[in-house]
Amino acid sequence: MFEDQDKAKRVIKQFTQAKYELPTMIDCACSRRIPIRFMYKCYYCGEYFCEKCAEVHFGKSRKDYKAEKVKCVPVKTKEKK
Ligand SMILES: [Zn+2]
Ligand SMILES: [Zn+2]
Numbered sequence: 330m331f332e333d334q335d336k337a338k339r340v341i342k343q344f345t346q347a348k349y350e351l352p353t354m355i356d357c358a359c360s361r362r363i364p365i366r367f368m369y370k371c372y373y374c375g376e377y378f379c380e381k382c383a384e385v386h387f388g389k390s391r392k393d394y395k396a397e398k399v400k401c402v403p404v405k406t407k408e409k410k
């Protein structure tokens with residue numbers, strides 16, 4: 330396609346980025362369309378929710394969570410070798 334192999338690789342990479350690295354928009358149950366990075370995916374049912382719907386789906390707001398004074402359980406990080 331291109332004579333320059335490095336250019337060919339770069340163009341293919343850019344094409345992929347342009348195609349897949351756009352902000353992916355997800356339709357929430359409340360019919361709002363939100364960028365995926367601002368949504369919360371339920372661990373159990375796999376559905377994505379906007380911030381407002383997440384409070385309802387997960388059963389409590391962040392304010393409720395803080396008031397409970399129960400912490401998220403830390404996950405062990407892998408030791409570097
Ligand atoms: Zn929503
Ligand atoms: Zn769920």
